[in-house]
Amino acid sequence: MSSSTTTQTYVPKTRVGKVTDYVDSRVGGSGIVKEFGRKIFPDHWTFMFGEVALYTFVILLITGTFLTFFYDPSMAETHYNGSYLPLRGVEMSVAYASSLDISFDVRGGLFMRQLHHWAALLFAASVAVHMLRVFFTGAFRRPREFNWVVGCVLVILSLAAGFTGYSLPDDLLSGNGLRIIDGVMKAIPVVGTYLSFFLFGGEFPGTMIIGRLYVLHILLIPAVILLMIGIHLFMVVLHKHSQFPGPGRTNTNVVGYPVGPVYAAKAGGFFFIVFGILAAIAAAFTINPIWNYGPYDPSPVSAGTQPDWYIGWVDGALRLMPGTLGDNFDFEFMIPFPWGVNALSLNVLVPALVPAAIVFTLMFAWPWIEAWVTKDKREHHLLDRPRNAPARTGVGVAGIVFYCVLWAAASSDLIATHFLVSLNDVTYWLRALVFIGPVLAFMVTRRIALALQRKDREIALHGRETGRIVRLPHGEFIEVHEPVDDYKRYKLVSFDSPEVMVPKPDENGKISLLDKVHGRASRFFFEDRVAPVTPKELEASHNDHHGEIAGAKDRESIASH
Amino acid sequence: MIMADSSNGAPGTSVTVATPGRELDEFENPGLPPHRPRLADRDPRAEKRAERQVALLFLISVLGTLLFFAGYFFVPLNETIERLRLQNLMLGLGTAFAMLGIGVGIVHWAKTLMPDHEVTESRHEIRPEKDRRDAEKIVNDILDESGIKRRPLIRNTLLGAALLAPLPAIAIFRDLGPLPGNSLKHTMWDTGVRLTRDPSGTPIRASDVTIGSAFHVIPEGLNEVENKLEEKAKAVVLLMRLDPEELNPSPGRENWGYDGIVAYSKICTHVGCPVALYEQQTHHLLCPCHQSTFDLEQECEVIFGPAARPLPQLPIEVDDEGYLVASSDFQEPVGPSFWERG
Numbered sequence: 001m002s003s004s005t006t007t008q009t010y011v012p013k014t015r016v017g018k019v020t021d022y023v024d025s026r027v028g029g030s031g032i033v034k035e036f037g038r039k040i041f042p043d044h045w046t047f048m049f050g051e052v053a054l055y056t057f058v059i060l061l062i063t064g065t066f067l068t069f070f071y072d073p074s075m076a077e078t079h080y081n082g083s084y085l086p087l088r089g090v091e092m093s094v095a096y097a098s099s100l101d102i103s104f105d106v107r108g109g110l111f112m113r114q115l116h117h118w119a120a121l122l123f124a125a126s127v128a129v130h131m132l133r134v135f136f137t138g139a140f141r142r143p144r145e146f147n148w149v150v151g152c153v154l155v156i157l158s159l160a161a162g163f164t165g166y167s168l169p170d171d172l173l174s175g176n177g178l179r180i181i182d183g184v185m186k187a188i189p190v191v192g193t194y195l196s197f198f199l200f201g202g203e204f205p206g207t208m209i210i211g212r213l214y215v216l217h218i219l220l221i222p223a224v225i226l227l228m229i230g231i232h233l234f235m236v237v238l239h240k241h242s243q244f245p246g247p248g249r250t251n252t253n254v255v256g257y258p259v260g261p262v263y264a265a266k267a268g269g270f271f272f273i274v275f276g277i278l279a280a281i282a283a284a285f286t287i288n289p290i291w292n293y294g295p296y297d298p299s300p301v302s303a304g305t306q307p308d309w310y311i312g313w314v315d316g317a318l319r320l321m322p323g324t325l326g327d328n329f330d331f332e333f334m335i336p337f338p339w340g341v342n343a344l345s346l347n348v349l350v351p352a353l354v355p356a357a358i359v360f361t362l363m364f365a366w367p368w369i370e371a372w373v374t375k376d377k378r379e380h381h382l383l384d385r386p387r388n389a390p391a392r393t394g395v396g397v398a399g400i401v402f403y404c405v406l407w408a409a410a411s412s413d414l415i416a417t418h419f420l421v422s423l424n425d426v427t428y429w430l431r432a433l434v435f436i437g438p439v440l441a442f443m444v445t446r447r448i449a450l451a452l453q454r455k456d457r458e459i460a461l462h463g464r465e466t467g468r469i470v471r472l473p474h475g476e477f478i479e480v481h482e483p484v485d486d487y488k489r490y491k492l493v494s495f496d497s498p499e500v501m502v503p504k505p506d507e508n509g510k511i512s513l514l515d516k517v518h519g520r521a522s523r524f525f526f527e528d529r530v531a532p533v534t535p536k537e538l539e540a541s542h543n544d545h546h547g548e549i550a551g552a553k554d555r556e557s558i559a560s561h
Numbered sequence: 562m563i564m565a566d567s568s569n570g571a572p573g574t575s576v577t578v579a580t581p582g583r584e585l586d587e588f589e590n591p592g593l594p595p596h597r598p599r600l601a602d603r604d605p606r607a608e609k610r611a612e613r614q615v616a617l618l619f620l621i622s623v624l625g626t627l628l629f630f631a632g633y634f635f636v637p638l639n640e641t642i643e644r645l646r647l648q649n650l651m652l653g654l655g656t657a658f659a660m661l662g663i664g665v666g667i668v669h670w671a672k673t674l675m676p677d678h679e680v681t682e683s684r685h686e687i688r689p690e691k692d693r694r695d696a697e698k699i700v701n702d703i704l705d706e707s708g709i710k711r712r713p714l715i716r717n718t719l720l721g722a723a724l725l726a727p728l729p730a731i732a733i734f735r736d737l738g739p740l741p742g743n744s745l746k747h748t749m750w751d752t753g754v755r756l757t758r759d760p761s762g763t764p765i766r767a768s769d770v771t772i773g774s775a776f777h778v779i780p781e782g783l784n785e786v787e788n789k790l791e792e793k794a795k796a797v798v799l800l801m802r803l804d805p806e807e808l809n810p811s812p813g814r815e816n817w818g819y820d821g822i823v824a825y826s827k828i829c830t831h832v833g834c835p836v837a838l839y840e841q842q843t844h845h846l847l848c849p850c851h852q853s854t855f856d857l858e859q860e861c862e863v864i865f866g867p868a869a870r871p872l873p874q875l876p877i878e879v880d881d882e883g884y885l886v887a888s889s890d891f892q893e894p895v896g897p898s899f900w901e902r903g
């Protein structure tokens with residue numbers, strides 16, 4: 001810095017001061033402290049999910065690294081000789097044997113495996129919930145679209161991390177999972193068989209796959225996740241965190257706690273809390289007891305088992321797709337070519353690819369889809385309460401329902417045995433529900449959001465119901481409403497409520513097709529809307545205590561006309 | 562940075578960021594609500610109490626760590642799974658207390674004793690126009706000095722080279738695996754290969770197979786071959802005996818079974834799980850992975866679920882010693898479909 005030449009050289013006096021100065025004058029720590037020491041972070045409980053994701057990832061790095069010291073990713077055959085008696089002498093892969101050794105012969109190994117697996121489940125869950133938080137509050141809008149995309153990549157990477165890890169113990173369950181992957185791959189037209197042979201190093205199962213998944217699992221995928229997290233957090237700092245609207249909060253400021261000391265203490269403490277909770281779960285609840293499953297063998301299979309939750313939906317989709325229709329139609333097509341006949345297995349390809357393609361395409365493209373509908377190019381640093389964006393919230397819940405139906409389908413056999421209904425009936429119902437469920441979910445959610453908005457209007461205008469009934473002098477009974485103060489009211493009234501955009505004809509009086517589609521989309525999104533209370537309405541309501549307020553009625557352009 | 566007060570936080574002060582277009586009939590932002598002091602801010606006794614609580618939580622963490630060591634050193638593992646469970650519980654709860662003590666302690670400290678004034682900071686433009694202009698000039702200078710625009714010969718040859726250079730990095734992955742060739746179309750089964758029990762490998766006499774029974778079968782010699790799992794993944798077979806009346810063989814397949822004994826591939830034609838469940842009453846085979854159901858009475862046609870093709874049948878007969886043997890390999894590829902299956 002230029003001023004350092006003019007000021008006196010600083011001479012530290014204490015021990016700590018000397019060490020700090022020694023380091024600082026070499027790495028420029030003062031600048032970093034100046035930049036970040038008192039940086040403001042807005043606080044809200046929903047901002048916690050991203051933190052949970054970050055912390056569980058750190059826990060995965062710690063526990064995973066411990067596991068690598070003992071785990072051996074070899075598919076060579078061996079005879080088990082460890083402490084678990086029921087499997088003594090059984091032929092198995094070295095990978096499975098070393099996973100058993102971690103569980104039974106390394107002190108703390110079982111705990112580490114459980115902690116790693118529970119952390120993996122929580123990691124995927126927190127990444128997903130974090131994404132939903134961002135979606136439902138509109139935090140993906142300008143300028144945060146690219147960070148949303150980075151987040152979507154992280155979702156996919158966490159699925160990949162989970163799946164590759166799940167396969168490592170090489171037990172019967174994970175081997176069957178790989179078998180399914182192999183089958184799905186082979187269904188890919190033209191290149192499928194080659195992809196499968198390249199992945200497995202020959203015919204399934206081969207002797208290569210575990211080693212390859214291992215490299216992906218402990219090196220490539222974590223490294224890319226780390227890189228993405230870096231980019232993600234860099235952008236969070238660049239944009240500064242968004243905040244919910246409220247008194248004192250505007251689109252141009254950030255209101256919250258400074259990093260030092262409060263935010264750092266809360267966030268840092270929270271890491272230990274997440275760690276502690278996961279440790280308690282790992283202590284009490286067994287997950288993936290691989291010793292019960294036995295080594296992988298292509299012949300036996302255990303019924304009633306499920307993949308981890310983040311993969312389950314694809315498995316569910318595979319179950320729901322019928323392979324044949326009636327007696328004479330099946331979804332495997334034999335296509336004659338000049339060189340011979342090739343097989344196209346739509347019964348596998350469609351469920352394996354289409355739902356995932358729909359979900360991920362919508363996910364990645366959503367910020368632009370919504371910006372196109374709203375034509376809103378402004379920066380948004382104030383979040384939406386989900387109820388204040390009824391259509392978006394409806395779409396989000398429809399997505400969740402779609403996912404959950406597919407996930408439930410992955411347990412169709414358990415549902416059938418548990419509720420004593422026929423497996424085929426469960427499947428038929430779920431087939432219908434995959435299509436109907438999201439539509440219903442959209443409609444119901446949007447109605448609920450609108451109802452909540454109306455309730456907000458009521459409260460903003462007339463205050464909260466106290467439940468106290470009072471009889472007026474002239475005999476009428478009324479419920480006493482307690483007016484809300486300015487701060488609370490501001491929370492209820494400060495939101496954007498876009499209106500339907502009607503397509504405008506051009507000079508020739510024509511409306512282009514794109515504009516027509518846009519008009520439709522805009523109507524779909526904003527036809528039903530509840531406008532925020534205005535000061536005028538409030539005044540009117542104060543003048544006229546009981547009875548309806550005409551102005552409010554007009555603005556509440558609830559559709560279906 | 563300004564400590565919070567109500568004067569700060571007026572809406573709509575910048576033109577670069579969104580300001581709702583309803584300014585005239587919208588509420589004025591009332592600014593941050595006044596700060597409400599906490600108990601510990603007002604009452605020194607409450608403050609002291611909070612301090613002691615935080616310290617207590619940190620002490621709980623210490624106890625947790627001790628619990629971990631107690632489990633680690635004083636619960637020797639033997640060959641019972643109960644011991645392992647106990648140790649796991651102590652390590653886990655020890656770690657849980659160690660971490661929760663620290664975490665809850667710090668958060669409690671932050672919530673009760675550290676200042677809880679909300680602070681306001683203003684946002685800055687993400688890309689001020691001046692930065693853009695400066696950056697544009699820098700980029701143009703760089704491009705100019707490099708001369709890449711002025712020298713198309715250099716640019717185009719570099720482009721060509723850069724497009725080609727990564728190709729070896731792709732090609733080098735060729736040896737990830739061998740080409741499929743015909744391997745998916747053949748299994749270990751062949752004329753005269755005995756049907757043996759999975760996993761022991763003992764041969765099966767036709768007389769061993771009573772009506773209603775089912776055997777999990779592997780080809781004789783499977784346990785000795787080198788690539789055992791790969792062969793097994795194609796060759797496993799289910800053997801069942803029905804009343805011959807109940808079988809309805811199609812023309813050409815009448816003698817693929819022996820006196821009501823039939824053998825079908827156990828590898829699901831959906832995506833390859835073992836079709837391991839046999840319902841004796843209905844003569845259905847059920848795949849536990851996605852519930853494809855095959856009907857033995859109709860040569861294992863799919864009657865429910867996502868599979869599209871019947872399970873391939875293995876033609877069998879009986880040799881001179883009364884053992885069941887294959888008459889040939891499967892007549893079609895087993896397992897999941899693949900493009901070249903044809």
Ligand code: HEM
Binds near residue numbers: 098116161168217225
């Ligand atoms: C990025 C997120 C990660 C996820 C979602 C994840 C997930 C998983 C899962 C589900 C398993 C199976 C656990 C079991 O029940 O045995 C597993 C195993 C394993 N993971 Fe991870 N993991 C992650 C990161 C890591 C990292 C960073 C490392 C090492 C540096 C690692 C090393 C291992 C090892 C060695 C195993 C095999 C353990 C065994 O078979 O006993 N993991 N992982």
Ligand code: FES
Binds near residue numbers: 868
């Ligand atoms: S693998 Fe048999 S039904 Fe899917």
